[in-house]
Each structure stands twice: as structure tokens, then as C-alpha cells.
Amino acid sequence: MAHDLSKPYEYPFDVASEEEIRFRDAGAVDGRPAGVPSSYDEGGSTRWTPEAISEVHALAQLGRYQVRGYNTFNKQLPTFDDLTFVPATMTRLPLEGYRESCDTTTVLGGGRGLVERPLELKIPIYIASMSFGALSASAKASLGYGASKVGTMTCTGEGGMLEEEREASQRLLYQMSPARYGVDLDHLRRADALELVVGQGAKPGTGGLLLGMKVSPRVSKMRTLPEGVDQRSTIRHPDFLGADDLAVKIEELRIATNYQVPIFIKMGATRPRFDVAVAAKAGADVVVVDGAEGGTGASPELLLNHTGIPTMSAIRAAREALDECGMTGKVSLVAAGGIRSGVDAAKCLALGADAVMIGNAAMVALGCNSPRYLEDYAALGTSPGACHHCHTGRCPVGIATQDEELESRMNPRAGAERIARYLTAMTMEITALAKACGKSSVHNLETEDLRALSFQASAFTGVKMAGIDRAFDW
């Protein structure tokens, strides 16, 4: 029963003094008062975090969006660690991991039977499209020699064919971006495959970016650009718009190369279920899907962090699209974006990719973010392990630069061998997992070999949840 509110309640003792109420009990320490909400000190707005505030300050100061290199900093994206392998146990028989062989040969672009020289790679990994311009000439050559040693391929990127890379790479994919820098019929015919780029994972829907610090005399000549301008490229191709035109364009490239080499289409992962089907129908031999985790030499930061879908989800959607339109086996699927190891690569293969490509990972293997020249990292306001300043051209370790002095800091022979060893180690990781799962070819890895450790990863991929063995599905 309620008290009579007309009559104030009175304690049967004296009311404590204000001094006593303020947690000034015996033992209280000066300067650490209780009774002050932690938010006074720490804040706690979930929207106006210190990062969000510094972002607004940066925009207010610059009057434009921020540009940087490297890859996404969005913390909401899943990682490949959200998936685990479930090797053979009672229902399946493993292969002897230390003794039995597992085939890693990867053929790309032969499925339609249209080209004379499908790509036969010894491993299911190749080096992603990073341009001369974004990377130094020595870095490009190192990637080429390292890849050649292990029987795989590199890609020119959008800056045209660099002679050093053509010499180094036994197999070279020639990229034709919408800007068509340095396009040359002779280069097309000297390539082992051609790639039409309609987008990239780091900034789908937006063209390439190379700031003036990297538009050196040689880069400017290869790209027919004024020296030192901030090159912000087109995203729409100059001579085709939709899928019907693309089909004609692909035929043109086939005629130009006399039906010798496969034609790739590379896209950023946005609506892969439809985009991949369209690319396959338009006649591509290989479709490359680059997830939101994909790297870049320079991009508006907002696009890096807030566009595209995770690689793992894109692979499943792409594979289902190819299955649905009867193109599995005819069109090869390459996945990229955020692959750090053979383990990540094996997960991509199990999800449905025929091969993967690595960009940032290859740069890191060359020495990106290695702890040398600390004062130069400090000059960029960063430190080894955290550097994302590819866009400035002031790469402390001489990889993402056009500055001769910085470029000389990378030992090209050591770089080539590091790439070869890294690719070898990645391949061993893939075969170790494949053999544990009982597969005599890495291409026999399948979604059933995986389980998801998070609802999110299961929902994104349709991979069964660990334990309950059902996909977190709608």
C-alpha cells in the first residue's frame, strides 16, 4: 500500500550530509571520485565515436573526401577465419598428407573450346592486376620472375604492358581498362590472355586512380598523360556499354588475337549472381570476381570501406550463377579480395572458385609493411604493419613508388624468390587441407568440406553451421 504522499517520509535516523553522500567514505582516493558517470570521461555515443569525429574534422578541413591505398578498414566484413575445414574422418577417407600427391594444375579459359591456348597454370593462384604506376618497375619484374618460377601468371594491370614484366612473366594477362592506357595490338598479341575490366573490388563502379606523385615521366608516356597530373580514370568503356555490345567487343578481341588466348572479364563483387551470368553469356572465357576486401593503390576511402560485398559471399553467388546458366565447366571462375594465405585460398576453392589471385598478399610477401626505414614510415604518419600510403608514392620499402631512390630499396632478386616461396608455401597449405579432406586435386574441394563458425559467414555463403550442420538460411 502506498505511503501517504502528503506527509514526507522521515528516516528513523539523521539524514546523511552531502559530503557523506558523495562517496567520500573512508578509504576514498583523491582524484578518483565515484559517482561520476564513466561517459564523462570516455564518452559512449555509438554514432559519434572518436573515429567519426575525426572523420568530420578531416572533411571539414580538406573540403573533399580522403584518398588512400591498401584495402578496406570496415570492421563489419567477415574474415575467412569465420570458416573452418571439416576433414575426412569416418564418412570420408583422407589422403596421406605427407606422402600422397594432390594435383594443383589449373586450366583457365579452355572450357568453351574456342581458343588455341588456354592458360595452364601449375598452381591455382596467380598475381593480381597491379599496374606499373601503382607499383615500381622492379616490383612488377619481381612478381613476374617469382610467378614464372612456380609456373603461374601475373597481370599487367591497367597501365599497359611493361617490357620488364613481359620478359619476367612466362604467362602474362594483359588488362584493358576503360581508360585503355597504352593499348597496342602488338602487346595484345604478345599476351597470354586478355582481360576487360568493368570494375574492381576496392572501388566497384569507379575508375582507377593514380595521384600525381606517381605519374612519373615513364608512367605519363605509357598512359599518354601530362606528367604529374592526378589521373582519375573513366569507369565506362569507350566502345561498349551493355552486355550485347560486350559480346561484340569480345569477338573483336578474339579476331585481333586470332582466337589464340582466353578473354577474361574482371568485375568488382556487387551483384555477382546477375553480373557473372551476364559476363558468361556475353562470351567471356574467365570471369574474375573481386570482393570488397580487394586492395588498391589509391581509392576514395569511402569506396574502400563502404562498397561491394565480401569475397566469400561473391564466390558462392557467382558459382550458383554459372551452375544455373549451364556455364560451369565452360567458363572459369577466379576469386580475389582479402586472400592472405593458402588457407584462405583453399576456402575460396571450396566455395567454388577455379583459381584465386592475390594482390596485397603478394606485395606483403615482397616486403610491404616490413619494419625497415622506420623514419620514412614515421614521416608518413604511420608505422610498419599499419601503412596504407601506397597512394602517396612514398612507399618506405620501395614497392608502391615511382621514385628511383625508394625503388632501389627493394632487392628485385630477393623479391622474386620471396614471391616464389610464398606461392609455394600457399600451395602446400592448400594441398595439406585438400588431402586432409580426401581430395586428390585441389579442384575437388567443395562447400561440404567447410563449416561456418559464425551465423554471418553461414548466411553469406550457405555453408553449414558448425555442429548443427544446417545452413543459417532463410
Place this chain on the structure above:
Amino acid sequence: MSEVAERMDEIVIEVGKRHIREVNRDIMDACATGRPIRVVNTLSRHNLGVGLPDNVDITFEGSVGYYCGGLNTGANISIERNCGWAVGEGMAKGHITVGGYAGMSCGAAMIGGTIHVKGDAGPRVGVAMKGGNIVVEGKIGYQSGFMAHSGRIIALGGAGESCADALWEGEVWVAGEVDSLGVDVDVIEPTAEEVAEVDAILEPLGLVDSSRNWRKMVSGQRLWYFESRDASAWLMI
């Protein structure tokens, strides 16, 4: 009629409904002979005469589809009537004459050589071109010269909307009316020396006319540098 025939000193190649790969193989074989080539019954087919070599004279009777003369490396190509999209795209060297109208993206990303269109041309003439000359006797369509890196687009009959949009070092010359300018364009009065250079391009085509009132469009260079502190430069795009 057989698919490849000889008429006087010409080699005559029939297109019709044959596979385009076969037609192009016949064209390449004919190129190797060094004799003039006439391609007939073209039916506006796409991808005719792609990647042709130097020292070749080839005529397409009637109209052609997309990418005719694409990636040309020196051939002298004559298209009797109209052409579809991207005639001479990526061409490095040579000469293309279009007797009628040219579709979208005429000379897209071309590097060198000359394209001469006797009628009008569609939108995006010379988009992303890296060099060479495009001469259009009629009007050029909207957004012509978009991000042209180098080279000249010369329109004797006028230009559509958004002319010379976002140029690098390419130039757009227009003798007639310009419907509207693209972003970051400076329209300048050409010097007598510059007009003489353009006349030198027009002279072999028999198109010199000293009474023309030229407008030469070049980049304002305000979009060349991202580090601009001038916010209005960004708001214009």
C-alpha cells in the same frame, strides 16, 4: 559467286552470312598479297577488318557494324556508306574514310592515324583518344572528345551537347555551332600557326576553307589535380 574472287587487280571478298572469323581470315590472307581488297555484301556486320596490317588498301561496300577497322596498324580503309560504333577504335596508324555517317565512339581510344567521316558522327567521338586525327565533315554528337588524352577532333559542321568534356591534352576544333560545352573547357582563339596545322590535316582531304570561324577547345586543367582547394571545381562535376 565464290567467297573470294578476283576482279581486275582486286581481290573481292564476300561477307553475307559467313562466320566473321572466316571472313576476317580471308581478309588477312588477301592483305598478305599486297593487292587492293574489296569486301562486298557487308550487311552491316560487326568486326569487319580488325587488326589490319600496314600497306593495305581495303574497301567495304555498303555499311558496316561495330569496330570496323578496330586496332588498325596502318591499313588504308574505305567504308562506302555508314559504320556502327567505334570505327577505328584503338587504331595506331592508317587512314579510315567513312562515306556516310559514323555511329557512337568513332575513333575511341585511337593512338594515331586519321579517321575521315563525310557525314555526321554520333556521340563520344574520340572518347579517350591518345593521338591521331578525326575529321568529321558534319556534326559530332554529344560528349565528343570526352577525356581525350591527345590528338585532334575536327568538326566542320558543329557539335552536340557537352562538347570537349573533361579533356586531358586532346583538342576539339569546331567550325559550326556548339550546342553546349562540357566541364572544364577553355574555348580559345587559335593562332594562325595552329590553323595552318589543322589546314595541313584537311588539305589532303580537300577540305580547306579559309573562311571558317574556328573554335578550339582545350582543357581548363581544373580537373587535372585532385588536391584542388577550390570546392567549386568539384561541385561542377
